[in-house]
Amino acid sequence: MTPIPPEPPDDNAVRPHVYDGIQEYDKRLPNWWLFTLFITIVYSAGYWGYYEWFRAGPDGPQEVTVEIARIEAARLAAAPAVDDASLWKMSQNAVFVAAGRAVYATTCASCHHEKLTGGIGPNLVDQLWVHGGRPTEILAVVDKGVLAKGMPAWGPVIGPKKTAEVTAFMLSFHREGEPIQKQDAWVPIVPALK
Ligand code: HEC
The missing domain is CATH 1.20.5 (Single alpha-helices involved in coiled-coils or other helix-helix interfaces)
Structure with missing residues (x-):
């Protein structure tokens, strides 16, 4: 007996139900x-x-936080007047601080140590300051330098935006209202010669 070949599906078969006089194909x-x-x-x-x-990817709240920090950083960078309050604010902004960290690594670390603990130039993470520890005082030193003592004036070299960013980076190691002490002079840490 030869098997009966299956019938090809009937493409125009109609489903059994009828609604409001409408029938459906069964395609x-x-x-x-x-x-x-x-x-x-x-x-x-x-x-x-x-x-x-x-x-692997950021979740919603993380993406929002990053985006808000980015917008805030752009707003702070566009603000013309740099005062103590806005510099503290910059120091709490992740995007701003990250930009400052990059400036520090290429421009400042050679003299102030990559951990900011001092070398040729002073320690920047303790509470002792030669030229004052208020944000605007720190920014002024970075901007104008202390040429007689070997601290270059960075303002004309890196521009106001990067000057503010690197200041914010240093301030991120400090907190507003911490006790500030005056240091008479910084004694350079010279690596011992062997
Ligand atoms: C060529 C070495 C050198 C480089 C590069 C350098 N500094 Fe300095 N910096 C110094 C020296 C030296 C002093 C100390 C000046 C003094 O004794 O009056 C100093 C002082 C400072 C102070 C004041 C510290 C205090 O106690 O008051 C700050 C802030 C500072 N530097 C930030 C920076 C930043 C930010 C950069 C990078 C943009 C930088 N420096 C790059 C050598 C350097």
Whole structure:
């Protein structure tokens, strides 16, 4: 006996129900539609793995925090008057401080040590200051330098924005209202020669 070949599906078959006099065909879903469905399933698996399983991407609140810091940094950078209050504010802004850290690493670390603990130039993370520890006083030293003592004037070299950024970076190691002490002079730390 030869098997009876299966009948080809009847593409014009009509579903049994009738609503409001309307009947429906019983057609196969089109391939483009199925293809789109499968793509979304594969994509969702990748998305879930990336954000939920490995937590590789930032979550919503993190993205918002970063974005707000970025906007605030742009606003602070655009503000013309730099006073103590706005410098403290800059020192709490992650984007601003990160920019300042980059300036510090390339421009200042050679004399003040990469950890800001002093070398040729003074320690910048203790509470002893030769030229005053208020934000505007620190900024003024960076801007104008202390030429007779070997601290270059950085304002004309790096410009006002980077000067404010690097000052904010130094201030991020301090807090407003901490006791400030006057240091008469900085004795350079010279590495011992062997
Ligand atoms: C060539 C070495 C050198 C470089 C580079 C340098 N400094 Fe200095 N800096 C000094 C010296 C020396 C002093 C001490 C001046 C004094 O004794 O009056 C000083 C003083 C300072 C002070 C004052 C500290 C205090 O106790 O009052 C600050 C703030 C400062 N530097 C920040 C910076 C920043 C920010 C940079 C980078 C943009 C920088 N310096 C780059 C040598 C340097």
